[in-house]
Amino acid sequence: MASGERRVHLGYVEAFRLGYSHLLRRLDRSTLNVASIALGLSFYTSLLLTDTFYRTYSTLGGASLSVEATYYWLVAIALTVSVVGITNAMLISVQERVKEIGTMKCLGALDRHITLLFLIEALLQGIIGGIIGYAVGVVAALLTTGFTTGFDIILRVPVTQNLTLFVSSLVLAIVLGTAATIYPAYRASRLDPVEALRYEL
Amino acid sequence: MSFDSVIELKGLKRYYNVGGETVKALDGVDLEIGRGEYLSLVGPSGSGKTTLFNMIGGLDRPTEGIVEIDGVDISKLDAYELAWLRCRRIGYIFQNFNLITVLTALENVALPTVFAGTPHDEGLKKAKKLLESVGLGERLNHKPSQLSAGQQQRVAMARALANEPTIILADEPTGNLDLNTGTEIIDLLHGLNKTRGLTLVAATHDLKMIKASDRVIWMRDGRVEKIERG
Ligand SMILES: Nc1ncnc2c1ncn2[C@@H]1O[C@H](COP(=O)(O)OP(=O)(O)OP(=O)(O)O)[C@@H](O)[C@H]1O
Ligand SMILES: [Mg+2]
Numbered sequence: 001m002a003s004g005e006r007r008v009h010l011g012y013v014e015a016f017r018l019g020y021s022h023l024l025r026r027l028d029r030s031t032l033n034v035a036s037i038a039l040g041l042s043f044y045t046s047l048l049l050t051d052t053f054y055r056t057y058s059t060l061g062g063a064s065l066s067v068e069a070t071y072y073w074l075v076a077i078a079l080t081v082s083v084v085g086i087t088n089a090m091l092i093s094v095q096e097r098v099k100e101i102g103t104m105k106c107l108g109a110l111d112r113h114i115t116l117l118f119l120i121e122a123l124l125q126g127i128i129g130g131i132i133g134y135a136v137g138v139v140a141a142l143l144t145t146g147f148t149t150g151f152d153i154i155l156r157v158p159v160t161q162n163l164t165l166f167v168s169s170l171v172l173a174i175v176l177g178t179a180a181t182i183y184p185a186y187r188a189s190r191l192d193p194v195e196a197l198r199y200e201l
Numbered sequence: 202m203s204f205d206s207v208i209e210l211k212g213l214k215r216y217y218n219v220g221g222e223t224v225k226a227l228d229g230v231d232l233e234i235g236r237g238e239y240l241s242l243v244g245p246s247g248s249g250k251t252t253l254f255n256m257i258g259g260l261d262r263p264t265e266g267i268v269e270i271d272g273v274d275i276s277k278l279d280a281y282e283l284a285w286l287r288c289r290r291i292g293y294i295f296q297n298f299n300l301i302t303v304l305t306a307l308e309n310v311a312l313p314t315v316f317a318g319t320p321h322d323e324g325l326k327k328a329k330k331l332l333e334s335v336g337l338g339e340r341l342n343h344k345p346s347q348l349s350a351g352q353q354q355r356v357a358m359a360r361a362l363a364n365e366p367t368i369i370l371a372d373e374p375t376g377n378l379d380l381n382t383g384t385e386i387i388d389l390l391h392g393l394n395k396t397r398g399l400t401l402v403a404a405t406h407d408l409k410m411i412k413a414s415d416r417v418i419w420m421r422d423g424r425v426e427k428i429e430r431g
Contacts (some may be wrong), residue, residue: 006285009318018315025303103299106260107360108288108316110280194261197299 010113019120029093030121033086034129037173040082041133042140044075045169049141052165056157057149065148079172083180086125090118090184101188102196111189118185122178130173134166207368207400208234208257213266215252215423226252227263228423234402236367239394241411241431242404244420250404253420254372257402258293259286270368288316292361294371294390298353300345306332306356307341313363324363331359335389351382358389369393371403375410384409 023030047067054065094101101114142151154162215227227249234240242250255261256268259275268275270290278286287293300309307328314324332341335355345353354374361369371390375383391413394401403410411417414431 006282007318008281008284008288008316010316011318014315014321017321021308022303099299100301103301104312105284106258106287106293106299107313108284108364110284113316194255197260197295 008108008110008113010109010116015113015116015120019117019124022117023121023124026093029089030125033089033125033177034132036082036085036089037126037129037177038133038136040075040079040176041130041169041173042136043078044172045134045137045165046140046144047071047075048165049137050144052157052161053141053145053149053153057145057153060156062149079176083176086122086177086180087183090122090181091187094118094184094188097188098191098196098199101191102193102199105191105193105196114189114191115185118181118188119178122181122185123174126174126177127170129177130170133173134169137169204233205236206233207236207238207271208232208402209267209269209272210253210256211267211269213253213256213268214264215249215256215261216264225423227256229266230423230425232418232425234400237394237398237400238416239391239401239414239431240403241414241417242402242420243406243411243417244426248420249423250420251372252423254370254402254404257368258291258370259283284316288313289364290366290368292364292366292369294354294357294361294369294374296373296376298345298350298357298377300353300356300360302345305342305344306337306348306359309345309356310359310363313360317364328359328363331362332356335359349382350378351385354378354382354386355389358386362393366399368400368402371401371405373404373406375405375407383407387413 051067054067058064101109104114138154142154145153210230210232213227213230213232214225217224217226230249230253242253244250252261256263257270259268259270259278262276270286275283275286301312304312307325310328310331311324314327319327329338329341332338335358337352337355337359340348340352345356348356354377358374369390374390375386378386387407387410390401390403390410393399401414403414405411412431417429417431419426419429
């Protein structure tokens with residue numbers, strides 16, 4: 001064998017391209033994952049926003065209102081459920097793709113390339129789910145508070161506070177989506193090519 | 202002229218443990234495969250053809266014995282070097298094609314070039330050429346599900362060639378094809394072997410393939426039973 005550069009590669013651009021193809025062409029499953037994140041996240045953001053709206057309202061001279069603490073427990077549960085749901089969906093997705101993963105390994109993929117592909121899918125799902133979740137959360141929070149505080153309350157909240165909330169929701173969505181995929185991605189990367197190629201659905 | 206061997210198998214054994222019983226899938230195979238040779242692996246079901254395919258392809262590790270490719274014992278390779286071997290030196294063709302279902306024909310063929318670090322556009326250009334060379338220039342953007350079995354196998358052939366390997370391994374490449382499409386595939390493979398000097402190792406039950414090959418290895422119960430000139 002000729003010596004010299006004996007490396008296989010998977011650049012981030014290519015990995016994104018592949019991850020994106022998988023998301024797009026398995027649209028039903030990825031839509032469910034995105035919805036799962038969006039649902040948990042919308043609950044989370046709506047609660048935080050409601051609280052923010054109430055606080056802003058009272059600093060502006062309105063009545064002192066707040067969100068009941070028990071709701072935060074519900075949010076924690078909702079987020080946990082969405083993580084478990086995504087983990088489950090991604091495990092099924094790994095199972096569906098056993099042969100493909102085996103094939104990729106024949107074509108030169110390293111274990112960590114397979115991990116990377118799954119994590120990129122998770123990342124993309126997290127970003128989309130986070131954005132949708134935030135948007136739904138805003139609407140939900142406005143519907144809860146608007147009749148008391150007035151719907152223009154969202155414009156009276158300091159811009160930086162809105163922005164912080166948006167960024168934190170997005171980060172949370174990405175972290176949860178990725179965390180939920182770590183185990184499935186690990187499982188996928190460890191598949192033995194021979195076993196994978198023998199596998200029949 | 203001395204025999205220029207690319208692949209050398211020495212005392213190759215692969216045992217499986219199934220519920221306390223030892224299954225001897227390969228039970229001591231010694232074989233030298235020459236550069237540019239076209240070799241057929243023949244034998245009854247369960248005789249160890251696929252197991253041998255996996256060994257030569259660096260997909261599985263032997264229980265005992267050595268697989269050398271170009272004089273290098275592949276059990277000594279680390280994960281990176283093994284991936285490199287699979288990526289650059291060997292092209293695999295399977296009975297059930299094993300195309301990536303969500304990718305188009307073009308993307309499937311270009312996939313190995315991704316792992317080889319070929320720039321995106323260059324990889325696609327190469328893939329297009331290869332697909333044209335197997336007569337699928339009009340099908341670049343079709344998904345595997347939109348192609349016939351014979352067309353899918355031709356995509357798989359183009360993919361196997363994407364990184365210009367020197368060895369092509371095929372495990373019953375015509376096993377899922379009818380007589381005519383099977384013959385097309387055999388002719389393509391044979392042509393590659395002759396024009397590009399590729400070493401071709403094919404497990405097969407197909408008489409046409411057997412006739413076209415330089416040597417025929419008859420396997421039985423994990424051993425080489427006899428070797429015939431084709
Ligand atoms: N993962 C495994 N676990 C246990 N036994 C195995 C495994 N893989 C193969 N074997 C056994 O090894 C033997 C050889 O199998 P192999 O698949 O190599 O045969 P083959 O010649 O390719 O057969 P076929 O013509 O049916 O494809 C068989 O007895 C098979 O049952
Ligand atoms: Mg077999």
